[in-house]
Amino acid sequence: MEWTPNARELADLELLxxxxFHPLTGFMGHEDAHSVIEHGTLLDxxxxxxxxxIHLPDDVGDDVTLLDPEGVPLAALDVATGEVRALGPIEHGPFARLRRTPEEVRKELDGRPALAVTMRGPLDSLDEIVETARELDAVILLMxxxxxxxxxxxxxxxxxxxxRLPEDTMVVAVPLAPREDxxxxxxxxxxxxxxxxxxEHYPGPEPVAIPGPPHRRGLVVFFTGLSGSGKSTIARGLRDALLELGGRTITYLDGDVVRHLLSKGLTFSKADRDLNIRRIGFVAAEAARHGGLAxxxxxxxxxxxxxEVREMVEAVGADFMLVYVATPLEECERxxxxxxxxxARAGLIPEFTGxxxxxxxxxxxxxxxxxxxISIEAAVSRVLDAIRAGGYIR
Known part of the structure; x- marks a missing residue:
C-alpha cells in the first residue's frame, strides 16, 4: 500500500x-507511544x-510505502514495528541547500564543539551567543x-x-514541527x-505573532447547507456586493461550477465528495494566503x-468564517x-444528501x-454585516 503522510508526519519522517531523531528508527505504535507518555522512555x-x-487508514497492510506530496517514494514503513527505511533522498521541502544531515554537519565540524541555536523567529541579541561561543571555543550552528x-x-x-556572526558560523535548516507542550x-x-x-544548546526566543489588520488578512467565507437551501444564491449575492464595495480581491468557488472543472470525473461517493471539498479548500486557502477573500x-x-478546510485556511495565516445556511429539508425539497x-426519492440518485x-x-x-x-437580499446583508463587523471590509 502507498500512503502520503501529512505535513507534520513528513517533517518527522525526514528527521527520523x-x-x-536518534535513537529512534521509526514511528511508534500505540504501545510505544503510551509508554513514552506514561514513563518518558521507549520500551527499551x-x-x-x-x-x-503517523496516522494510517484502518485497512492498511503490513508494509506501506510512504510518498511525498508529488508521489515520490520516500520510505518503506513496517507497520508492525514502526521502523522506516529510506527509499531515496527527501526533497519535498524548501531550502534544499540548507537541509543537511547530522552526519554531514558533524563531519564538517571535524571534532570542534558547536553551540547550536535553534530558532523559530528572529534573535533578540547576538552578543550573548557570541560570548557563549567564545567561552566554549565553539562554532556557532544556527538552526x-x-x-x-x-x-x-x-x-x-x-x-x-x-x-553579523563569526565567519565560520553554519546555518542548517531543520524541519522540526513545534509540539504543544x-x-x-x-x-x-x-x-x-x-x-x-x-x-551546548541555546534556544532562541519564541516569536510573538502580531497579526495584520483584518482588512489586510486573507479570509475564506465558507457556506454549507443542503441542496436548495439558498447558499449558492447568497454566495453570489455576497460576491457581487463585495465587488461593488471594492478594496478586496474576490475569488468565488461555487460547488456546481467546481464540479465541472476542478473536480470533473469525481463521483458522489463519500470519498469523492470529501476530496471535492478538500480541493475547494486548497484553492480557497491559496487565495487567502496572499490576502484575498474567497x-x-x-x-x-x-x-x-x-x-480540515478550516485548518488549511488557518495554517496559511488566514481567517475562516463558516456560514451555515440552515434552511430545513422540507423547504429545500419544496x-x-x-x-x-x-x-433521489425515486432512487435515481444514490447517496443524496438529506x-x-x-x-x-x-x-x-x-x-x-x-x-x-427572509429574502436573499436580507440574507446577503446578514453575511455582509458579519464580515464588516470582523473588520474585513471598510
Missing part, C-alpha cells in the same frame, strides 16, 4: 531518516521526550526550524544573523541539536471535512428547482442563516 528504556506517530508557513521568514532571519518542544530541540554535534458554496455535509430531490446520505449540522458555525422566511 536523517538521524536527527531509552529516554525520549515525546512520541513520534532555523523551518516547519510551516513561518519557515521562509525564519531562514531569512538566520541568514541575516549569520552575516513547551517542555517537550524544548527537549526535542535539545535532542536534535545534540545529534547535530552540539556541545467565497465557497459547496454542500460540504461532513463536519470532519469542513474542519423548492427543488432542479428536480434533484424527486429523483435523503439517502446524512448532513452533519455544524456546531461551529460563525453565522447561521435560514432563508425560509
Amino acid at each position: 531518516l536523517s538521524g536527527a 528504556g531509552t529516554p525520549w521526550p515525546a512520541p513520534v506517530t 532555523p526550524l523551518v516547519y510551516g508557513e513561518a519557515g521562509p521568514a525564519v531562514v531569512r532571519a538566520a541568514l541575516k544573523a549569520a552575516e 513547551p517542555e517537550i518542544d524544548l527537549e526535542l530541540r535539545e535532542r536534535v541539536a545534540e545529534n547535530y554535534g552540539a556541545a 467565497i465557497c458554496a459547496p454542500i460540504a455535509p461532513y463536519a470532519a471535512t469542513r474542519a 423548492r427543488d428547482r432542479k428536480g434533484l430531490y424527486a429523483k 435523503v439517502s446520505d446524512p448532513y452533519e449540522e455544524p456546531e461551529d458555525a460563525d453565522l447561521v442563516v435560514d432563508t425560509t422566511h
Whole structure:
C-alpha cells in the first residue's frame, strides 16, 4: 500500500531518516507511544521526550510505502514495528541547500564543539551567543526550524544573523514541527541539536505573532447547507456586493461550477465528495494566503471535512468564517428547482444528501442563516454585516 503522510508526519519522517531523531528508527505504535507518555522512555528504556506517530487508514497492510506530496517514494514503513527505511533522498521541502544531515554537519565540524541555536523567529541579541561561543571555543550552528508557513521568514532571519556572526558560523535548516507542550518542544530541540554535534544548546526566543489588520488578512467565507437551501444564491449575492464595495480581491468557488472543472470525473461517493471539498479548500486557502477573500458554496455535509478546510485556511495565516445556511429539508425539497430531490426519492440518485446520505449540522458555525422566511437580499446583508463587523471590509 502507498500512503502520503501529512505535513507534520513528513517533517518527522525526514528527521527520523536523517538521524536527527536518534535513537529512534521509526514511528511508534500505540504501545510505544503510551509508554513514552506514561514513563518518558521507549520500551527499551531509552529516554525520549515525546512520541513520534503517523496516522494510517484502518485497512492498511503490513508494509506501506510512504510518498511525498508529488508521489515520490520516500520510505518503506513496517507497520508492525514502526521502523522506516529510506527509499531515496527527501526533497519535498524548501531550502534544499540548507537541509543537511547530522552526519554531514558533524563531519564538517571535524571534532570542534558547536553551540547550536535553534530558532523559530528572529534573535533578540547576538552578543550573548557570541560570548557563549567564545567561552566554549565553539562554532556557532544556527538552526532555523523551518516547519510551516513561518519557515521562509525564519531562514531569512538566520541568514541575516549569520552575516553579523563569526565567519565560520553554519546555518542548517531543520524541519522540526513545534509540539504543544513547551517542555517537550524544548527537549526535542535539545535532542536534535545534540545529534547535530552540539556541545551546548541555546534556544532562541519564541516569536510573538502580531497579526495584520483584518482588512489586510486573507479570509475564506465558507457556506454549507443542503441542496436548495439558498447558499449558492447568497454566495453570489455576497460576491457581487463585495465587488461593488471594492478594496478586496474576490475569488468565488461555487460547488456546481467546481464540479465541472476542478473536480470533473469525481463521483458522489463519500470519498469523492470529501476530496471535492478538500480541493475547494486548497484553492480557497491559496487565495487567502496572499490576502484575498474567497467565497465557497459547496454542500460540504461532513463536519470532519469542513474542519480540515478550516485548518488549511488557518495554517496559511488566514481567517475562516463558516456560514451555515440552515434552511430545513422540507423547504429545500419544496423548492427543488432542479428536480434533484424527486429523483433521489425515486432512487435515481444514490447517496443524496438529506435523503439517502446524512448532513452533519455544524456546531461551529460563525453565522447561521435560514432563508425560509427572509429574502436573499436580507440574507446577503446578514453575511455582509458579519464580515464588516470582523473588520474585513471598510
